[in-house]
Amino acid sequence: MTSPTTPILTVHNLSAVFPDNNGGLQALDRVSFQVYPREFLAVLGPSGSGKSTLLRIIAGLLQPTEGKVSFGDHRQPRIGMVFQQATLMPWRTVIQNIMLPLELDGTDPQQARARARELIDLVGLQSFENHWPRELSGGMAQRVAIARALIHDPDLLLLDEPFASLDALTRERMWAELLRIWQARQKTVIMVTHSISEALFLADRVIVFSARPGRVKLDLNVDLPRPRTDEMRYTAHFGRLARRLKDTIE
């Protein structure tokens, strides 16, 4: 058993260099941090600072050039990932896309379908379950991808700018849902975002990356009480935290 004080994920001295024509392109430079069980971590940083690369390394999709990623109980946790690009399979309907992780698990199709319906309700796509991805808007497709990342009840959620193409109303609804799921299901979340207020509203901790090569420039504890409310976003303390993040990024 892991006690709450042992990290579920340790990123140690991680460097990533992509081969190119002049000596390699360094995306990450000796990045280290730890994530504790049930923590909600947000990662901020300028474009090209290696945020997506970091998630891909944690998910085991990419080997780091140096350093390592280790998990608390020494085995890869179940991962739910929302990629930065849309990754819906165009030959699957909305509900079939959402069911994919359960299909790969060998879950009973009846059960998988019922579970997928719950998630379709959650992301507000009730009347679209049998539509093809090409019939969806960008924001709708992203919501399908979020539902798919949640369906198999993963331990670790890796979200790469999951709300980037949503309108403000939907985005805030999704924030609330994400917080609800995160609290109810006791998941660990690492979310990349470009939005300071999104990071502060959702996360326990915010890591800020420097411009390429990505280095941890700031590891900020977000000491806002939970549950987070809309009003908190207009408090002086929220403003101070936002100011700090903004100054670090610039």
Add this chain to the structure above:
Amino acid sequence: MSLMVVHKLTQQFRRSVVLSSRGIMATLTQRVIALRSWLGGLSVLLFLATWHLATRYGGLPAFILPSPAAVGQRFLRAVMEGLLIEHTLITLLEVMVGLVTGASLATLIGYGVAKSRLLENLLAPYLVASQAIPMVAVAPLLIIWFGPGLFSKFLICALIVFFPVLINTVVGVRAVPKVYYELMRSLRATRRQTLLKLEVPAAMPILLGGLRIGATLSVIGAVVGELVGSDRGLGYLIYVGRSQYDTALVFVAVFTLIAMALGLYGLVTLLEKTLLAWQEQPRL
């Protein structure tokens, strides 16, 4: 609370818009299709009329250009005698066996080539050569080696189908976006699952494109083989018709071949319609 209501309303509105626009699309599409087939029929009629007039007033002897009526009569006679059906079935058998074996082998090997640099490098010279060699030139050799029977025709058809299907398989499999592989890996999919749930459906459009080309080529392969050396099949019928100055019979055989190629083409199209429903765009 009120947010939810607005949300529900928007969705209802969206749904009704989608439904009604679909209805309009459907009737429009139907009308366009009706118009198209009407125009198609008209152009065939025009063609037949021109043909008829050319034979009537062109002063050409029947062994050069038989009239449409003569061809029709010859067709009926050939059917009655059982001649046409027998030879058509033989050619169809050659076409189908060649197509199925050629396409299956090409898909298997194509997948291997797409996945392994080693295999690609090993096979590259043969693949390039097989594209460069005109089948018509190799057909006599195959008949010398394997005799004038069905087997040499199977082989010619399979060989002629092989290359385009193989190329399309390689292209189709290589074109699967990398991020889908990452998705499958993040979900710990097995090799087999990645093949069945990602690679096969993702490559399907290009694969079927290869099959479509292959189907038409297979008909060509069968006829070439039969013309070079055979005592059966529509190609043989063409040969017989020519040597007996029975040009109407040549026409009958040619039209039957066209019908066969179109039928196969239609079959692949049908397959595309069912397998690629996700791709279908509303057409105007």
